[in-house]
Amino acid sequence: MVEINSSDIIASFDVDAQNCFTPLCPEELPVPDGHTIANALNAQAELAHWRVASKDAHPVSAVWVASKENPQLTPLSGHANSDLYWNLHAVPGTYGFELLEGLPAVTDYDFFVWKGIEPDLHPYGACYHDLADTRSTGVIEFLRDRNTRTVLVGGLALDFCVKVTVLQLLQAGFRVIVNLSATRSLTEVTEQQAMTQMREAGAEFINSLDELVFS
């Protein structure tokens, strides 16, 4: 059980809950079962005062697009803000770019982040546009301005963009609760590493919203 003080301001964060991270887009970055989390994200948002979200928004000309010579997940050098090659994903105007079916329209969120728009920027976390965490996307300021104490986090994928967003929110001083029913991982190995890293940084975890107790 994870206790939350009823007077705390709570935010709900949908990280990159886009079709490109589901088996519906097998050519992009399919996360097993990634398409099944919309209801869990909506339920989580019901408990929150603010609902924020992010989307990857990548150009076709990105420097990190994987090829035969440079396959996915191999290191990329010479670009300070792109570290690995990835299959092209989340191109605005495509189906993969869109939020999962069942989620609100972008304009119905209280704050929305688009990230990775520049061809040589491939940030994972939703709080900064660069890998050095220096160029804010504004979401931390939005949450701070509203006295947010606790952030409930879900989205895709747990082992990459969700993980880094969680670490950034913890670093910024928020209490962070990862809702495991509202997130999925790209691989089991990276999931284990991500869970350890988040736990060591102070994240809390729930398997379902039933594990939250309001006192």
Ligand code: VGL
């Ligand atoms: C993601 C890998 C590459 C994610 C994005 O949203 O988790 N993972 N780009």
